[in-house]
Amino acid sequence: MDKDIVYFDLETRRTAADVGGWNNKDKMGISVAVTFSTRLNEYRIYTEDESSLLIEQLRKADLVVGFNHVSFDYGVLMAHTILDLRESLHSLDLMVDLEQKLGHRLKLDAVATASLGGLSKTADGLDAIRWWQQGKLLEIAEYCCYDVKVTKCVHEYGVKHGYVKYIDRTRREQKVEVNW
Numbered sequence: 001m002d003k004d005i006v007y008f009d010l011e012t013r014r015t016a017a018d019v020g021g022w023n024n025k026d027k028m029g030i031s032v033a034v035t036f037s038t039r040l041n042e043y044r045i046y047t048e049d050e051s052s053l054l055i056e057q058l059r060k061a062d063l064v065v066g067f068n069h070v071s072f073d074y075g076v077l078m079a080h081t082i083l084d085l086r087e088s089l090h091s092l093d094l095m096v097d098l099e100q101k102l103g104h105r106l107k108l109d110a111v112a113t114a115s116l117g118g119l120s121k122t123a124d125g126l127d128a129i130r131w132w133q134q135g136k137l138l139e140i141a142e143y144c145c146y147d148v149k150v151t152k153c154v155h156e157y158g159v160k161h162g163y164v165k166y167i168d169r170t171r172r173e174q175k176v177e178v179n180w
Contacts, residue, residue: 002038003062004040004062005063005064006057006058006061006064007066007148007155009034009073009144009148009151010030010077011031011125012029012030012031012125012128014027014028014029015028025075026076026079027079030046030048030051030076031047031131031132032046032128032141033046033051034046034141034148035054035057035148036152037057037061048080051080052080054077059089061090062090063091064092065093065155066091067108067147068093068095068096070086092155092180094151094155095108098166106166108151108154111165114165114174115157115166127143128144162177162178162179163175164176
């Protein structure tokens with residue numbers, strides 16, 4: 001059977017400022033979470049009430065791939081489980097891997113734009129929080145699905161080519177080798 005890679009992202013209901021800082025990710029709440037499973041070849045959309053189903057899917061995955069998901073998304077999601085997801089799931093955090101290689105953080109958009117020929121993010125997390133406040137769940141779900149797709153495409157590009165490209169702080173295109 002093929003390896004099940006699950007690409008994952010979630011959006012929150014509240015900002016770090018709303019909950020007293022980044023150390024309180026568990027209080028941010030989940031507006032929408034999205035996965036894409038390579039075994040099932042499908043996207044799944046979860047609300048906070050369905051977090052146990054989301055955790056179950058992540059636990060069954062051979063590999064969970066995201067962008068800043070180990071620290072951030074797992075930190076938010078761990079409010080809904082006794083498990084330490086950082087320790088109990090096999091994860092590849094693309095942002096962390098690139099940060100270790102480059103010595104600084106990249107935004108997903110900087111990698112996607114350069115590697116994927118213009119495919120880039122459509123919004124940001126603050127837009128998603130504003131949409132949550134406005135009751136616009138469909139917009140959050142579409143944005144989160146698109147982020148999962150971009151993450152998947154960046155990962156697949158790195159697997160295929162052995163490197164990804166990114167736009168550096170001086171707006172020049174660079175390459176970094178990856179072993180994904």
